[in-house]
Every structure is written in C-alpha cells, then in structure tokens.
Amino acid sequence: MSMNLRLLRYLVETVDAGSATRAAGRLHVTQPVLSRQLRQLEQDLGLPLFERQGHRLRLTPAGEHFLPLARNLLRQADEVRRAAASIAGGRLDQVHLAVPTTTLSDVLAPFLATLRPDDPVPFVRQLDPRGADVALHSGADLAIVTRPPARPLASLALAVLPVWAQVPAAHPLATRSTVDVGELAGHPLVLLTEDFRPRQLLDEAVAAAQVSYRETIDCTNAQVAQALAAAGRGVAVVSDDPRFGLTPLGLTGPGGPVRIHLYAAWDPRHHAEPTLAGLAGRLAAFCAEQYGSSVVP
Template identity: 70%
Template sequence: MDLRLLRYFVATADAGSATRAADLLHVTQPVLSRQLRQLEASLGVPLFAREGRRLRLTRAAEAFLPRARDLLSHADDLERAVGVLGAGRLEELHLAVPTTTLTDVLAPFLATLRADDPVAKVRELDPRGAVAAVRAGADLAIVTRPPGRALASRALAVLPVWAYVRADDPWADRGSADVRDLVTRPLVLLTDDLRPRPLLDTAAEEADVGYGDVLEVSNAQVAQALAASGRGIAVVSDDPRFGLVPLHIEAPSGPVRIRLYAAWDPHHHAAAALAGLAERLAAFCVERYGVEVAAR
C-alpha cells in the first residue's frame, strides 16, 4: 500500500474537492486526480463520485477512510520512533531500582529532570540483579553490587549504612558505633536479601562477634519505625525518619558503606544518553549528600 496515495485520499476526503486538496498538498490538480485514480485501480473500487464541483465519498470510501487514517497514524508513529532510535534518544526511560534507592535517591533526582528529558517509568529491581533487570526491559538498573562485565556501568555513590537510635538513647551524641558494641544492643535488622544486612554480617564476621537480640524485618522504613518505638537500633541505609539519630557503623576494615551503581546494555541504541544520565545521577548524589559520598 502506497502511503503517499493514502495521504492524497485522506486530504481530498477532508477538503471535499480536488482543487482545494491539491492546494493543501502543493501539487497540481491533474497530478492529484491521477494519483487518486491509481489508488482506486489498486483497490478495485471507486472512492469518489462527483457532485458539481464537489467530490462525494462512495460507500466503499466511507468504510475505507477510518482504516486509512489509522494506518497513516501508525506510520507516523513508526517514523517518529525510528527518528528517535536513529538519533540515540529516549522518549521513555525504564528504570529498575531497589525500594530504598527509589525513595531516598532516585525520586528526588527525577524531580530535577528537564522537559526535554525522557519520561521516567520506574519498577522494582529484579532480585536477580542488573543483568536480569536489563534483559527484562530496563534501560537503566540501579544496583548495590558491581553489575559485571556484560553491562556498561557507572559507580554512583558510596553511602553509609546507619545505626539509627532514638534522640533519648545514651548513644545519640556518639556519632558512631563500633560493630562490637552494636551487637550487644537489641537490633532491628533487614532480611539478608536487602544489601545492608550482608554488609553488617560481614562487619560482624570481621570483628569475630555474633548478634544477640535481633528483630528481623523486610522493609527499611518499618525498621526505623520499630526503632522509634523503642524496639531496638535499626540498621539501614535509608535517610533518617521519625526523629531518629544516625550513627556511623565502624568495622575493623573501616566504616560500613553501601555502593550504588548504574548499569545498562552497552549495545543500547541510546547508550550514550544513558551514560549521561548516570553521570547526572552521580553528581546529584554528591549534591544531595556531600562530596564524601562521591564514588571513586
């Protein structure tokens, strides 16, 4: 089907006369008439009946017109999409993000996007990691472990894992807590599928200590809420809530920290644009939390 002939047909149907349609299409009337006859010949049905100086759609043309409009609309959408692909641009940005990172890092970053940036579509990170998330359709995955060589990546930030205590806790003015002291207190810990927990486990193993009284939960905000209610010290990487006071956690090898990475398919049509967004997100983390979180 010749789309140019369809455009001539739709324009003529809308204009009601070949003369007016020819003017709108910037062609001569004989050229337009010849093209319309060619379309009629290819379809095998007449499309117009002449009534004085006006053209009337035949019954076949009335049935064909909405389908022609629909086909042209899809063709226009496809042409726009190809233009975006060819230019290495994104109209939509599909992100896979851990819940904590979404709340404290990504959502505030999305609020800074410009009108010419792609529209962000966010879903929870696949628990199997960055490769699985990208294979499932994510343009950009934000992860807390190095994504591996199969993907292009950018280290975004190095953020503390905090021990949160109430403002009336005896430790509230200490600024930090040694992991050997921390395990002697009641703790509200995340499950081991959430990154702060294995980081704390590693710190405890380095210090050759074990946990005492532990309450385990699967949500960082719930952990802080329980800490605020006096159930223990919450160990999470979230920003503070409920008036809690953050303490750095010190392990034998240094402060306990969580690393953030952005990962994407190096063969993505908009790989350069994704790398640019990752750079902007890294800069945003420094702006939000200070130069000390800069990934090196």
C-alpha cells in the same frame, strides 16, 4: 484472518464521529468508500460490527465488544511507531530504571525531581535481586546496583553511602557519632531482610567481628524499620536518611566504616547509549552534591 490497521482506524473514527458522513469528512474519503471499507473489515473479522438503518450506523453487540480491542491495538501500533522513530533517531522518550528499594526514596526520587522537560519520562521498577545483567535483559534501560557490574556492561560509580544505626533521642547510643558492630550486636536490632544490601554488609561485618546478634526484628521496608526504631523496638540499621526524629550513627567494623556502594549500569550497545551515560553522570553529580564529595569514589 488478516488485520488492516487502516480499517480499524475507519471503525474507530466512524464511532467517534457519530455518523458515517462526518467520519468520511474527517478521513478525507467519500462516504461510499468508507462504507465499503467498513464492510471489508466485517468480512475480514467475520463479525457484524454495525446495524445499518438507511444511512445510519449503529454498533452491534459484537461491535460494542470489539471496539475497545480495536482502540487498544491502534494505541499499541502508535506506540510502536513512536518507539521505532526514537530508535532510528537515537532518542529515548521513556527510560526504564531498575532500582533497589533502599535507594529509591533518598537517592533516585530526589534526582528525578531535577529532570528537565526534554529528558526521557522515567518508569521506575524494583531491581531484580539477581543484579544488573538480569534487570537489563528484562527490559530496564538503566540499573542502579550495589555491586560493580561485570563486563561487557557499561557502568559508572555513583556514590559510597554510609549504613546507619538509627536510634531515638532517648536511646543510650544517641549521644555517639559512631558505633562498632561488636557493641551494636548486643542491642535489640531492627534489620532489613537478608536480600537487602545494608543487611548483607552488616552480616559480613558482624561475622568478621566474630560476634552474634542478641535480638533482631526483620523488616522488608526501611521506613517500617525506622518507625519501629522510633517506637523503641530496637536500633534500625538502614542506608536511608533518618526519619521520625531518629539520630544516625555511623557503623564501623573490623574493616572500617560499613558503607554501601552504588553503581549505574547499562548496555553499551543501547540505541540511546549517550543519553543513558549522560543520565548516569548527572546522577553521580547529584549524589556528590547531595551527600558531599567525600562519598563519591
């Protein structure tokens, strides 16, 4: 079965116009030509799309069922044309971002609020835990990762951010500015699960200090961990900014402060590589302004 997009447009325009006469005028063809084209479409599809009553056309049940499919196909065809024009011109109308959930609320979302009207429209999804290479091969244009991306990917160091131990004001540690992981392990803790980078960094520091956790609650969301800490269930260990009145303490381990590194990664062969590099540079500058130049590597 052949499919002619022009004939599908004739179908949709005829339905939207409400009559073949008005549709022919909008399409700049004569009514007999339009009628022949619609019959050709029915023949190509093997479907009776219209019931004909004189000069009036009325969709058949088959036509009613087929119409939304035609609309969707035309919409996709328009998107393909726009994408092709963008690629040919080196433009990027929509940028797909793959981001760890731990950096979405405090880093990426505030940065997106600074985008200009001529910037690509952002589409954000969760970073694949297997890293930048998998994310980019799965359709992301720009990935934010917590490990240095391997070549041949292009990359830019964005920031070095602290991993916090966060406690309510009444907690015994609340008057401190830092806490050692050896001491922290002796308190009840609310931790992110092991697929989150802040937890991995804490586990590494605790292992290096040769201590063990006394009591833990695992969470899959940083804000939930903070809420539980505010409710007195334990010390939340996250990289997010404090919420719910919590006091943040810097974590230190045998190797020094426990920190999380952020990198932007993209394919240097991307048709809009200059745009991606520019966005990464602006994100790095935003991180420096937001968190202070001392956290930028």
